[in-house]
Amino acid sequence: MNSPIYSVDAECRDCYKCVRHCPVKAIRVENDHATVAPEGCILCGRCVGVCRHSAKRVRDDLPRVRALLWRDANVQVSLAPSFISEFPGIRPAQLASALKKLGFAGVHETAEGAERVSQVVAELLDQANSGLFLSSACPVAVDLVVRHQPGLASMLTPVMSPMLAHARMLKARFGHDAAVVFIGPCIGKKRDADRSPDLLHSALTFEELRRWFDCCGVDPASLADDPGYAAPGTGARYPLEGGMNQTIRDFLKRRDMDDALVTVSGLERIASELKTLERRRPGQPPLFLELLACEGGCVAGPRASARNAVAARLDVAAYARGERPRAPAEVAIDQTWHPEPVAEPDCTEEELSDTLKTLGKTQPEDELDCGGCGYNSCRALARAIRNGAAERQMCVSHMRQLAQKKMNALARALPYGLVVADAQLRILECNERFGAMFDETLALAYASKPGLQHADLTRILPFPSIFRSVLDTGREIIRKSVKVEERIYSVTVFNIEPHSVVGALILEVTDTEKRRQQLIEKSRSVVTNTTKTVQEIAYRLGQNSAQSELILNSVIELFAADAPDPCGREE
Ligand code: SF4
Ligand code: SF4
Ligand code: SF4
Structure with a gap:
């Protein structure tokens, strides 16, 4: 299966905006085209959001899902709880009716899987005397850890994401031949679905769902409620920053960990917090970090509508308010995480300075660190050039100097x-x-x-x-x-x-x-x-x-x- 994010070379205008915004520099520039390097990409979706030329795109899984519905009658939806902010003004049971109109047999909230995840994490923490625990609910944050800070992979809680946990619950309930399709705001979930075809058929984004409604002329607001639609439970808080921690508190037996459940959202913040935590001494009291790649949580996911973040948060909070903790079905959701370090050949200081010289940077003061190439420093660009991920002409100041020199020589002659x-x-x-x-x-x-x-x-x-x-x-x-x-x-x-x-x-x-x-x-x-x-x-x-x-x-x-x-x- 192709990577969920791909490049369309013919549309690329080599402006390097995607390189600048990629938090892990998983974009190679070759022959003047910026291409996603799947081995380093964590599917945060930023390059798709910033490219004004549609040269970065999200794989369209609609045709696969529609084909599934034509041949299979037992297809269940796992609906991410952020749907409540995505379709404001539409009752959840109306949305369920709309999904059934498209051909799904049943619609269920992923919140159920989230509650099971919180329950298992709470059990782990109840038994912990020390150590750092990193949540494994957000696939993008997980990929950031296993690929780019692999030394911390063993700190990830050994549990599935709420989506996969829910898929397992639905399979247990509707039979193992039931197919499950997830729908949410996240691109990262597509890779999770690709890796677990036995549990999940596909992961669609809200953007794909809207397109589907439009092309089939389905208007959820005009439909009656689905009578079988069930209340969400406390897992409905998950798309909010801190929502997972609140749900874990509901299940935790010990009370001395309330302050040790900390939320970190936004990839840059996660990366910098993890760097300092790498040095955390062993034997220190347990600390759990709820990691969310999107700042503010899934309500601000890469394929969620660009709504006012505060309004979206209020909608989800209002929906989850009043829900009581319930006992989730006790399915096994254990998962082991392994480091998947991205190979990046080391280069010596001498090699680096040789490359810098080819960029016209012979003195430290020549290193402008202007960011025009998309990298944060001239050295980072030089390293990427050595690794074959970047090209010399990406250095704007070097190209300008070169153009000026050519112009001067021509003018003189x-x-x-x-x-x-x-x-x-x-x-x-x-x-x-x-x-x-x-x-x-x-x-x-x-x-x-x-x-x-x-x-x-x-x-x-x-x-x-x-x-x-x-x-x-x-x-x-x-x-x-x-x-x-x-x-x-x-x-x-x-x-x-x-x-x-x-x-x-x-x-x-x-x-x-x-x-x-x-x-x-x-x-x-x-x-x-x-x-x-x-x-x-x-x-x-x-x-x-x-x-x-x-x-x-x-x-x-x-x-x-x-x-x-x-x-x-x-x-
Ligand atoms: S943002 Fe990236 S993919 Fe889009 S045109 Fe610029 S360099 Fe090309
Ligand atoms: S999806 Fe994110 S990590 Fe992947 S190439 Fe785009 S910006 Fe980089
Ligand atoms: S925080 Fe963003 S990347 Fe992470 S699961 Fe939510 S939508 Fe996906």
Whole structure:
């Protein structure tokens, strides 16, 4: 089965936004395309959320589930408790009716599985004298631990996620041939489903469910309540930050652990807390951390609607309020977690500094750590380049320096005066030839400020109107001859950013023009003399000389076609 998050290379604009937002840098850039590296990806879904070009997508499992419903009558839904904030204004029993209309045989809340998880974790904690316990309810947080902080994998509580626990409960209730489909806000659950096909057929997101309702014209708000729909129990608090801990407290027998049940939500916070806890001394009193990858809990899951977080929280809290702890079905939900470290070859300081040099960073102060490449530091980018996960051209400052060097070399080598100006006719760049082109004052100004950045072109150039015309119309002017006093220039003005930045190549062609004018004058006198002679001969022979005259005149016009425009100094 394909990874639940995949890349569409053709849509990628190599902006590195996904790299910047990926908390574990599980995105490789190859041939200018950012691709998800499945071995490191923890399915947090951030890259999907931030990519404005839809180049990162979530696998669509709807076709598989619809095909399942066509061939199988015993398909049960495990519905994540955050549905209450996802479909505000719709009664849970109405949503159950809508799901049955799609073809499901029964609809049940995952809250039931969550209660069983809390019960088993409470039993573990009741017996614990010491140690760190990490919740295993959120698959993204679990993957963060086993893949990126594998030293802590053994601290994960040896229990399944509420989704898998619930699937096992449903199978026990409806028979082992029953198929279970989970529906919730989470992308990470798709991988859990892929890994446990014996328990779960698929995990759909709320986004997929909405699409399904839309395409089948099912409107839950218009349906009557499903009479068989059961109350959720205290597990309904799970999608809220702290909800799992509250439910564990309901089952805990000891009372000395109330303050040792701590919630940490948000991947960055989890990663930094775990780093400090790695150093926790053995033998310290038991501490349980409820880990939620999404800040605020599953109500803010990656495939939940972008609702106001406070309103969503209030909806879920109101729904769960008043629910009493109940005794969940005693199914076995044990699960062992193993470290799955992501292989990252180490590199020596020497190798790292060699790579930094190829990025133009030879001194510590060259390391800007600007984050433009998507990595937090120049060293992190250099390490990724060495590991084949990144490319040199991702360094924006290096590419800018390189472009500037190329531009300078080209400008130096050009036999033309080169000037680049913005829409206000301020100079952005010019070469030395341009500086020496008009008068001594300009040459002195260039000597004191090479490049003449920000200088007013209208005060320097005798023919700024040509630039203005290209900026206004966007139509380029190619090799126009312009006369300024005794001098003649060949001027080409071209677009760099139409209507906002133009460039010009200017060549003084006074001598060439003079020679051309002389040639025209000489040709004209030759034509006049020849015409006279031809007319005389024609007169004597009685023939028409008009055709010969036409041919000779067209030769002169050809030479004269590019006669320079006179152009005085403009204000
Ligand atoms: S966010 Fe990532 S996938 Fe999307 S266009 Fe930018 S680099 Fe490509
Ligand atoms: S889903 Fe998360 S971990 Fe995976 S590549 Fe995207 S941002 Fe990175
Ligand atoms: S906190 Fe987010 S990632 Fe974790 S289970 Fe909930 S929705 Fe999924």
